[in-house]
Amino acid sequence: MFKKLFLAALVLLAVVNIVLIRANMRLGYDIEAKINKPPKIHVFQTKYNEGTQIVFNHEEHSQGYGLECIECHHVESCDHCHKKEIIQVDIEESKVALHKNCLHCHQALESGPRQCDECHKR
Structure with a gap:
């Protein structure tokens, strides 16, 4: 039971990370353009x-x-x-x-x- 709960938490954490990374990529904040301009x-x-x-x-x-x-x-x-x-x-x-x-x-x-x-x- 503990292993299944732990595995489910890891999968949930991975999904949340992927969603946040994709959202950040869509925002497109380009630090290079800000610093060099x-x-x-x-x-x-x-x-x-x-x-x-x-x-x-x-x-x-x-x-x-x-x-x-x-x-x-x-x-x-x-x-x-x-x-x-x-x-x-x-x-x-x-x-x-x-x-x-x-x-x-x-x-x-x-x-x-x-x-x-x-x-x-x-």
């Missing part, structure tokens, strides 16, 4: 002025202004930042890169935000 909008949390945020419209800059990836991301390949594995970037490292890229470009073109509080909003 650049975000439309990126929010940078800063330490400036008691933790302001910078909202950067990546899509507007790349598509709206026709900028190529290399114009901001320099000589690194796209997968240098858009890796299959998510990593945490040091805040100081990103601060230097953002100021070097964004501010210098905006000053050279004399357009877009060029003062601290134009990007660093509460």
